[in-house]
Amino acid sequence: MVAKGQKRKIHGDYEIGGSVWASQLQSVLDISMDKFHHDQALVEPSLLRSVLINNTLRQVQFEVESLSVVGNPKSQTYTELQLESDFSRGSPLMGHNTHTDEDFMAWSSEDEFSLSSAISAILKDLDAVIEIGGPGPCVSQRAPLGSIENVTRDGKFTQSGLRTERTSDIISSSSKIDTMYPSGLQDVALDKLLLDIDTTVFEPEVNFLQGFSVTADELVKCLPSMSKSSSLDSPSSSICHGQATWEIHEIEHVMDILMRTCPQS
Amino acid sequence: MEEESDCRKINNSFLRDHNYATEADIISTVEFNSTGELLATGDKGGRVVVFQREQESKNQPHRRGEYNVYSTFQSHEPEFDYLKSLEIEEKINKIRWLPQQNAAYFLLSTNDKTVKLWKISERDKRPEGYNLKDEDGRIRDPGTITTLRVPVLRPMDLMVEATPRRVFSNAHTYHINSISVNSDYETFMSTDDLRINLWNLEITNRSFNIVDIKPTNMEELTEVITAAEFHPHQCNTFVYSSSKGSIRLCDMRASALCDNHSKFFEEPEDPSNRSFFSEIISSISDVKFSHSGRYLMTRDYLTVKVWDLNMESKPLETYQVHDYLRSKLCSLYENDCIFDKFECVWNGSDSVIMTGSYNNFFRMFDRNTKRDVTLEASRENSKPRAILKPRKVCVGGKRRKDEISVDSLDFSKKILHTAWHPYENIIAVAATNNLYIFQDKVN
Numbered sequence: 001m002v003a004k005g006q007k008r009k010i011h012g013d014y015e016i017g018g019s020v021w022a023s024q025l026q027s028v029l030d031i032s033m034d035k036f037h038h039d040q041a042l043v044e045p046s047l048l049r050s051v052l053i054n055n056t057l058r059q060v061q062f063e064v065e066s067l068s069v070v071g072n073p074k075s076q077t078y079t080e081l082q083l084e085s086d087f088s089r090g091s092p093l094m095g096h097n098t099h100t101d102e103d104f105m106a107w108s109s110e111d112e113f114s115l116s117s118a119i120s121a122i123l124k125d126l127d128a129v130i131e132i133g134g135p136g137p138c139v140s141q142r143a144p145l146g147s148i149e150n151v152t153r154d155g156k157f158t159q160s161g162l163r164t165e166r167t168s169d170i171i172s173s174s175s176k177i178d179t180m181y182p183s184g185l186q187d188v189a190l191d192k193l194l195l196d197i198d199t200t201v202f203e204p205e206v207n208f209l210q211g212f213s214v215t216a217d218e219l220v221k222c223l224p225s226m227s228k229s230s231s232l233d234s235p236s237s238s239i240c241h242g243q244a245t246w247e248i249h250e251i252e253h254v255m256d257i258l259m260r261t262c263p264q265s
Numbered sequence: 266m267e268e269e270s271d272c273r274k275i276n277n278s279f280l281r282d283h284n285y286a287t288e289a290d291i292i293s294t295v296e297f298n299s300t301g302e303l304l305a306t307g308d309k310g311g312r313v314v315v316f317q318r319e320q321e322s323k324n325q326p327h328r329r330g331e332y333n334v335y336s337t338f339q340s341h342e343p344e345f346d347y348l349k350s351l352e353i354e355e356k357i358n359k360i361r362w363l364p365q366q367n368a369a370y371f372l373l374s375t376n377d378k379t380v381k382l383w384k385i386s387e388r389d390k391r392p393e394g395y396n397l398k399d400e401d402g403r404i405r406d407p408g409t410i411t412t413l414r415v416p417v418l419r420p421m422d423l424m425v426e427a428t429p430r431r432v433f434s435n436a437h438t439y440h441i442n443s444i445s446v447n448s449d450y451e452t453f454m455s456t457d458d459l460r461i462n463l464w465n466l467e468i469t470n471r472s473f474n475i476v477d478i479k480p481t482n483m484e485e486l487t488e489v490i491t492a493a494e495f496h497p498h499q500c501n502t503f504v505y506s507s508s509k510g511s512i513r514l515c516d517m518r519a520s521a522l523c524d525n526h527s528k529f530f531e532e533p534e535d536p537s538n539r540s541f542f543s544e545i546i547s548s549i550s551d552v553k554f555s556h557s558g559r560y561l562m563t564r565d566y567l568t569v570k571v572w573d574l575n576m577e578s579k580p581l582e583t584y585q586v587h588d589y590l591r592s593k594l595c596s597l598y599e600n601d602c603i604f605d606k607f608e609c610v611w612n613g614s615d616s617v618i619m620t621g622s623y624n625n626f627f628r629m630f631d632r633n634t635k636r637d638v639t640l641e642a643s644r645e646n647s648k649p650r651a652i653l654k655p656r657k658v659c660v661g662g663k664r665r666k667d668e669i670s671v672d673s674l675d676f677s678k679k680i681l682h683t684a685w686h687p688y689e690n691i692i693a694v695a696a697t698n699n700l701y702i703f704q705d706k707v708n
Contacts, residue, residue, distance in 0.1 A: 024595060028541045031599050044351050047439055047458040048489050048508055049604055052545045055487055059541060 025063060032057050292695035294682055298362035298370065301686040304332055304693055305372055306700055307357025311341040313374055313427075315385060316702075332702055336385050338427035341376040353378050359444050361453070363466075371430070373453060377440040380455050382431035382466065390418040436462050436472045443492045449500040456493040459486075461505060463517075475523045476505060476515065491606075492552045499558065506563060510547030514574070530561070530577045532570070542594040542603065550606035555615040556687075562618055564609040567591060569620050571632065584630045584637065587622045589660045589671045602676050610685045621680025624669065625696045626656060642680060642694045642701040652706060 035053050039045035289310030296305050304316040317335035344353040354377055363371040369386040394416040398404050439457035446453045454463050454475070461476035476493075480486055493505035501517045513526035534543060546566035553562045560581070561572040567588060570580035586607075590597060597603040602623075609620040621627045622639075630637045639656045647653055659668040682695040690705035 024541065027595055028598070031595075035601075044349075048491065048548070051486060051489050051508060052548060052604070055544055056541060059544070063541075 029060050290698035293356050294360050295684040295693050295695050296360045297684050299364050305360045307360050309356040311355030313340045336425040340374045361444050361446050375441050375444050380433040381429050383427050384430045385427045388424045391421045392416040393419045431469050433469050445495045447495045447500050458489040491549050497554050497558045506549035506552040508548040528577050530572050532579050551608040555611050562609050564607050569609050607681050612685050613688045623676050623679050624674040625678040627680045642696045
């Protein structure tokens, strides 16, 4: 009874960053993701099981992160293994047999990014599942009572379970990625996350996120779309009913910029 | 006419075909009552079967009080939650007996969402000689009645009937994993993944929430409740275990909501044994107070631990159930066996503990002599009334005759549920759809 044809050694040879450890990391990640997707297909996955798989995925993510922080040689071993297994699975990756330091860091961070963004996406979907205890990440099937599960900080219930839940999920996942990666990859990370989402529902928010780091002209363009959103009453720092705190701060920040660049009307 | 009566007898008696196992027959819980006279089993099909120990007779001393079927009834039916479009399984998760207070027996049985109180009573007399109706039940025309008579009770064949007396429902969003009757015999608690509710046995339309570990933001959920039990003597004390391997003892006198524990039992992790599965295998699947109330026993995936209530920092004793599986955790994670929830039980004097394993093996540990034994619940390997032979799993190297190697273990044959008679050395072991009852050797 061995996993994936790899013979595992006894614990004495089991050092962090070693090939044995890396292969088990890969196995655990693959198995966990398989289980997660399988549970998504179930009508009602067991909460205990979901929490345990979720925690295991978080642990894998943590190990991967600590690996990238610690040093290169171990990362290299890991990414080479990742490469081999990806090749064997036929995924379309370019060969990187020799690495310069820059290429190496870009590759390993992108590799971790794909790993970590996958984990973040999983955690986000998993949380939606835990939330409902029902059908998977199809938020449209969310029970009406589900919005009561999460109460915002100011004690008010979320206005519309559908929109604000996904928004806060996007925000929390993107904030996770923010802290982990250099800003160059941030847009890539956000784009990749947003690919899975029906953006027509979130038109205002999506524009908002993309407009965060651009000029005042584009901010002005965003203004009509923001005022369209029913949750904004005035361009002041009034807390919007049901919006996530992150968004509130961003609105304020944008408003500050607008006040500085555009004449008062 | 004779054939008809034969058919009726067959239909009323309890038949289980052992040759094929339907999933509905899988036993999901086993429990002796407080005197040991009755043994109840619940199965995946929502049925409860109650066995009764027959009186010992001098004529047949070798048949020392065997258990026969006493009553069978359908406790829970499958339900459909229309709001969430979910089916609620009828599988009986737990049965707990109430202490006997009159001629009838009472037990609590629960599925994922609803707890029911059942009354099991005997009827061996029936009234005869009604005035207003005939013996076969037809109403008599009052005009034809000329005399009055007093109905008398006449003996009849013993009939055991089970009636639902209370239904405790709509209190749990998540799946109920435990129920526990309080020593005050007035209240009981039901536990799901995130909440524990306290009920009065008489009141079904209201329960009190005493523990709630649901985070405000479900994204932060990392720990769930796995089991809970009341202290056997102190009606204000209970414990609950978590998926992270910790046990919290709570005192209901401290506050209405017992989110803050009085005691916290957790063993620090052994860094040399750390792996990706450390957390999963530390998840506690069962927690049981000793009969004395002084000790606590917990079962996680690989070990059984005995805790002293006065020492929170580490367990008093740790017993390895099947440590040979430690190197196979990745495969066991893959085939989901790592999520199996094994139960554990004390014997009447708290000197021996028992728990199940794979391949229909179960293990007993003597706390005093520190000896342990592995036995098998299987018809192929033991005849009725034969003494069980101790089994051994060989880990590596040369396998002796009679030993079984780790790779030959059948992981589909798992013993999750066992029970021990409160006074005598009689144990009940559930192996998938079969129930085994073992007794001490008669001298």
